[in-house]
Amino acid sequence: MLEMLRNIVQRVNAAESLEEALKIIVTRVRDAMGTQVCSVYLRDPATNRLVFRATEGLNKNQIGLLSLAHNEGLVGLVATREEPVNLDNASEHPHFQLLSGIGEEPFHAFLGVPIIHHKIVLGVLVVQQAQRRRFDESDEAFLVTMSAQLAGVIAHAQVTGSIQEEYTDATASPQGSTRVTGIGGSPGVAVGQVAVVSPVADLYAVPKKQTNDRRAELRSFKQALEAVRNDVRAVAANLADQLNAEDRALFDVYLSILDDSTIGAEVAALIKAGNWAQGALSQVMIEHIRHFEQMEHSYLRERAVDVKDLGTRVLSYLQVDAHDKRDYSDRVVLVGEELTASMLGEVPRENLVGLISVRGSGNSHVAILARAMGIPTLMGAVDLPYTRLEGKTVIIDGYNGVVHLNPSTMLLERFEELIEQEAALSKDLESLRDVDCETADGHRIPLFVNTGLMADVAISLDRGAEGVGLYRTEVPFLMQERFPSEEEQRQLYRQQLEAFAPKAVTMRTLDIGGDKALPYFPIEEANPFLGWRGLRVTLDHPEIFLAQVRAMMKANVGLGNLRIMLPMVSNMSELQEALDLVERCYQELLQEGHELGERPPVGVMVEVPAAVYQARALARKVDFLSVGSNDLTQYLLAVDRNNARVADLYHAYHPAVIQALRIVAESGKAEGKPVSICGELAGDPGASVLLAAMGYDTLSMNSISLPKVKKALRSVLLDDARNLLEEVVVMDHSEQIQGALGAFLSERGMQQFVPVSLDEAVGPIS
Ligand code: PEP
Ligand code: MG
Numbered sequence: 001m002l003e004m005l006r007n008i009v010q011r012v013n014a015a016e017s018l019e020e021a022l023k024i025i026v027t028r029v030r031d032a033m034g035t036q037v038c039s040v041y042l043r044d045p046a047t048n049r050l051v052f053r054a055t056e057g058l059n060k061n062q063i064g065l066l067s068l069a070h071n072e073g074l075v076g077l078v079a080t081r082e083e084p085v086n087l088d089n090a091s092e093h094p095h096f097q098l099l100s101g102i103g104e105e106p107f108h109a110f111l112g113v114p115i116i117h118h119k120i121v122l123g124v125l126v127v128q129q130a131q132r133r134r135f136d137e138s139d140e141a142f143l144v145t146m147s148a149q150l151a152g153v154i155a156h157a158q159v160t161g162s163i164q165e166e167y168t169d170a171t172a173s174p175q176g177s178t179r180v181t182g183i184g185g186s187p188g189v190a191v192g193q194v195a196v197v198s199p200v201a202d203l204y205a206v207p208k209k210q211t212n213d214r215r216a217e218l219r220s221f222k223q224a225l226e227a228v229r230n231d232v233r234a235v236a237a238n239l240a241d242q243l244n245a246e247d248r249a250l251f252d253v254y255l256s257i258l259d260d261s262t263i264g265a266e267v268a269a270l271i272k273a274g275n276w277a278q279g280a281l282s283q284v285m286i287e288h289i290r291h292f293e294q295m296e297h298s299y300l301r302e303r304a305v306d307v308k309d310l311g312t313r314v315l316s317y318l319q320v321d322a323h324d325k326r327d328y329s330d331r332v333v334l335v336g337e338e339l340t341a342s343m344l345g346e347v348p349r350e351n352l353v354g355l356i357s358v359r360g361s362g363n364s365h366v367a368i369l370a371r372a373m374g375i376p377t378l379m380g381a382v383d384l385p386y387t388r389l390e391g392k393t394v395i396i397d398g399y400n401g402v403v404h405l406n407p408s409t410m411l412l413e414r415f416e417e418l419i420e421q422e423a424a425l426s427k428d429l430e431s432l433r434d435v436d437c438e439t440a441d442g443h444r445i446p447l448f449v450n451t452g453l454m455a456d457v458a459i460s461l462d463r464g465a466e467g468v469g470l471y472r473t474e475v476p477f478l479m480q481e482r483f484p485s486e487e488e489q490r491q492l493y494r495q496q497l498e499a500f501a502p503k504a505v506t507m508r509t510l511d512i513g514g515d516k517a518l519p520y521f522p523i524e525e526a527n528p529f530l531g532w533r534g535l536r537v538t539l540d541h542p543e544i545f546l547a548q549v550r551a552m553m554k555a556n557v558g559l560g561n562l563r564i565m566l567p568m569v570s571n572m573s574e575l576q577e578a579l580d581l582v583e584r585c586y587q588e589l590l591q592e593g594h595e596l597g598e599r600p601p602v603g604v605m606v607e608v609p610a611a612v613y614q615a616r617a618l619a620r621k622v623d624f625l626s627v628g629s630n631d632l633t634q635y636l637l638a639v640d641r642n643n644a645r646v647a648d649l650y651h652a653y654h655p656a657v658i659q660a661l662r663i664v665a666e667s668g669k670a671e672g673k674p675v676s677i678c679g680e681l682a683g684d685p686g687a688s689v690l691l692a693a694m695g696y697d698t699l700s701m702n703s704i705s706l707p708k709v710k711k712a713l714r715s716v717l718l719d720d721a722r723n724l725l726e727e728v729v730v731m732d733h734s735e736q737i738q739g740a741l742g743a744f745l746s747e748r749g750m751q752q753f754v755p756v757s758l759d760e761a762v763g764p765i766s
Contacts (some may be wrong), residue, residue, distance in 0.1 A: 038127050369505070
């Protein structure tokens with residue numbers, strides 16, 4: 001049973017279009033269950049009707065023509081109830097409605113199950129049989145399992161399908177757009193044309209694209225084919241003396257696979273039909289690989305590997321050729337399966353407006369870079385059929401972690417307006433650069449920045465940063481191929497400290513683990529966010545911790561602006577152990593003759609719920625506290641901060657988060673220790689008002705958000721902020737809190753800082 005399920009899902013997954021996917025579903029499910037009919041009805045989001053989309057056993061002429069209201073007939077009943085309906089004689093059920101022309105009169109037994117993806121009913125899967133009998137429990141269980149597994153595949157195919165159907169003239173499309181969600185990797189909005197970066201020579205990741213120069217594509221293909229043939233001949237010649245005749249024959253097989261009259265002819269035909277060479281090659285090779293993989297004979301099955309290898313070689317040549325010729329539009333949105341930092345260099349900076357990575361998280365290399373460069377970015381867009389997007393116009397909303405495909409004219413206009421507003425706003429905010437951050441009644445709240453790269457320094461200072469609240473030391477570690485030595489670290493840290501001196505720079509000790517893996521220090525765990533991360537790793541490896549703290553202290557000589565911060569502290573013993581090591585470094589360096597000055601302040605990050613409740617005890621032991629609201633929210637709500645599937649549950653304004661933040665602020669105050677916050681929440685203008693009211697002494701954020709937060713805080717009275725806080729702390733829902741902050745900002749003329757859901761602003765989007 002499991003094998004059968006897996007097999008069907010795999011085949012549906014490999015389908016080229018939604019139509020093909022549905023056809024496979026109805027044929028295979030009917031065979032697997034031994035029924036006479038299997039049909040799929042899909043909900044049309046525009047009309048909310050259930051459209052008859054595929055069948056095996058009923059009248060195929062009605063496909064696409066016949067539809068039911070969302071609550072009409074038995075199919076409607078399944079969709080509205082969102083549960084299976086299993087009947088031995090459908091026509092006796094009060095909801096039964098005979099659909100004319102579909103040919104279901106002879107069939108009595110009916111089993112329908114809803115197809116649900118992320119709480120939304122996509123459609124209904126139905127099997128029918130002439131015999132009057134109730135489908136048994138195992139039939140029902142099979143169909144429910146099948147439908148649950150297929151829902152994701154259908155949702156994906158629908159996005160792909162809507163792109164193919166509607167993307168013909170994107171800007172003129174009267175329909176709504178298709179949206180795909182991910183995780184916001186870097187804030188901001190952008191409109192641009194997609195350039196897909198394929199991983200080097202991966203036949204399965206080649207974007208679909210039409211060509212307007214078939215001759216040139218054909219020429220490139222022929223050259224690439226000839227180049228691989230020459231390579232094969234050269235290898236054969238090199239190995240000639242070492243191989244027997246039988247083995248040498250293998251190379252003849254390779255050459256025949258690459259022959260102009262076989263695969264070569266098929267690829268050429270697709271190019272002549274308008275496909276670009278890489279797409280034509282990938283389509284033909286995948287077809288042949290699949291064919292070989294399905295062969296009975298194991299020897300022939302193994303030839304699939306050879307075919308794939310040859311196809312990949314031809315593709316490499318084509319890619320090199322295409323790279324040399326590539327022309328970028330003025331506004332490029334770079335899209336890839338897994339974008340890497342080096343891929344950013346492919347597009348001239350002035351043309352690059354946005355980034356989308358299908359895999360990866362907010363902590364990925366590329367997202368860190370994007371934030372430093374101020375490029376709106378979407379990460380983890382797992383449902384994005386990116387290979388079909390080459391050249392298409394898309395909208396990235398890095399605030400809400402959404403990409404809009406096939407955008408309607410109205411949506412495009414709305415976003416263009418927003419981009420203009422943002423540009424005008426940042427011009428306006430430039431004048432705030434040199435003024436202090438204080439509330440309208442003079443309460444000072446210095447704004448710090450979060451950094452990781454040297455590239456962050458200039459932009460941070462340019463935006464008026466008063467210090468660094470979080471220097472993520474793991475970022476330079478991620479760029480290396482081994483742990484940097486103490487001296488290498490010293491030089492790096494010195495650059496940061498010098499660039500900001502005399503402003504404070506808070507250096508966090510290495511925070512790896514979770515989703516931040518060093519390529520040269522892999523950590524394999526079933527549950528990495530609850531595993532070996534942050535301080536837990538470095539306490540187990542004191543040699544790494546000691547080298548790092550020594551490097552920081554040595555870098556601080558003569559400057560005196562270093563603060564040291566410890567991540568992921570979850571109990572007092574860990575803290576004590578770390579403090580002892582810091583003290584040991586200090587004493588040893590003094591003994592070695594370094595002129596260290598005073599011991600740098602040491603602080604703790606509060607990012608584990610346990611630390612919230614022990615904040616006073618922690619504060620007693622250290623010089624400052626700093627809340628890591630990204631992790632704190634993830635752990636309080638048990639929602640993975642990098643999982644797009646649960647992103648709608650990651651509520652930065654969750655009442656529990658607000659309560660926790662308040663406890664930490666009060667604990668710090670009670671112990672007379674300054675409290676800061678360095679998670680993303682600090683960069684949210686509305687939240688910054690609440691944080692000021694709670695008594696946070698400094699806020700640390702990405703430099704892009706800094707001017708907005710300054711503007712917000714300078715526009716409010718601290719007493720008003722405190723009243724707002726009193727209102728908010730008794731609210732039970734995140735949405736209420738978000739609404740109250742929005743209203744507060746709007747009343748003070750700052751509606752542009754209200755994080756509206758842009759979907760609301762433009763009406764429903766299908
Ligand atoms: C946090 O968790 O809020 C934080 C600032 O640290 P990081 O995002 O690097 O985990
Ligand atoms: Mg953290």
